[in-house]
Amino acid sequence: MDLSLTYEQKSLVETVRKFVRERIVPLEDELDPDASELPEADYARLVAETKQMGLFNLGAPPELGGPEIDTVTNSLLAIEMSQHRAGLYTPCYGVFGSASGLAQLFGATEEQKEKYLYPTLRGEKSGFFALTEPSGGSDPGRSVRTKAVQEGDTWVLNGSKVFISGADTADYGLVFARTGSLEDGRNGLTCFIVDADTPGFAVRRVIHTLRSGHYATELHFDDARVPAENVLGEVNKGFGVANELLTRQRVVYSAGCLGPAYKAHELAVTYAPQREVFKKTLAEHEGIQWMLVDNEMDLRTATLAVLHAADLADRKQPFRTEAAIAKILASEAAGRVVDRCIQIHGGYGVTKDLPLERWYRELRIRRIGEGTTETQRMVISRDILNDRHRPVLR
């Protein structure tokens, strides 16, 4: 088993690492510690650089102009891109493109792609993804109550959505609504592309959370009419659109959790030999050494799990269980690592002078977003019970 990186992977990782350290981190000295956006001129300049590097629109398939990068490499880059203050939720402030959030549109009709996907990939439009509702998000088959009823060549949507990112600034959204009965579960859901200026659609408020810069919103649909040509995929099969691609992205999402944790660990490893307490450095205290050891074990375990899932995905092997394990391990390990690093830094750890407090807050959300830890465990347990003799290594 060879776990070493290829020449190309090493080169890409080095390039992105340098980009983050030399281009992104210096800009953060001037931004609010909770900021999630760059000034327009900086954003445009850096997008031009990532395009020149051939790394713009990571996550988009090559036929749509994305770079030809496998899931393992994509995961390695996600670890690098998130190693700055805003990196967990806005890696490099989006200057590598936002293709990965639009996986469902990759299967759109050509007309839909012309109107929504291509302008988004060019950075001219933005979209939001609306699935979660006040009734829940982990079990969409039962929790989606927003209804869509067909009237001639339009669908009429009524209902509400919560925890939706970017809806207040987007041009359109991918909105899931129930077109079948509740008993149909996931097979009664359809995905609609809804233009933001559709009468009857409104963003009601920002939902304030412990993440201040990158926020969610609450949406309402009150007899919002959507043309039939804006159905994405097939009626009642909205949930199946790009399912495999979304599982693959979960692996990269898990990798993204690890970037801040690696950076936090690096900060602690640098700080511990410098700070003196009780006539010796922190690094000379066994209690601190063991915290650093626990960090190292957490980081290595989670990284191996992420790369294992990514490798299976690239080899077109089943990887749903492994993606779920990676999600749990990475999100939980990263939280523990940052928590220990704050402890090592003492009072400074919780100040906004350092990025640790922001990562600490935002990492808590990663155990909930993109499928809660408990949902991932359900996925794993189903796979275990349905295929009890599946070997770990294939």
Add this chain to the structure above:
Amino acid sequence: MSVRMTKPWIDLTEENVARLPGQTGVFQIGDAAGEVVANGYAGGRSRFGLRSEIGERLAALEAGHRFRYEVTTQYLSRFSELENIASGRIKPA
């Protein structure tokens, strides 16, 4: 919490600004008629939080303005909400 800011207006004077907390938060500047003329926030880099941020507005504006504020650690998302209400992108019920 109301989506629109409903705190009472306070005259924008040196004495009132001096009494402000040094915490992070959001604020609105209003004219004499009570019309909002600007939204602002005191973030993690504000030297003395709301006191210094609103103090800067006091120094820049002519007399007769008012202000109101909310202390919040979610100053960026709350600021975005206030800005989007003003622009019509968010329509509170």
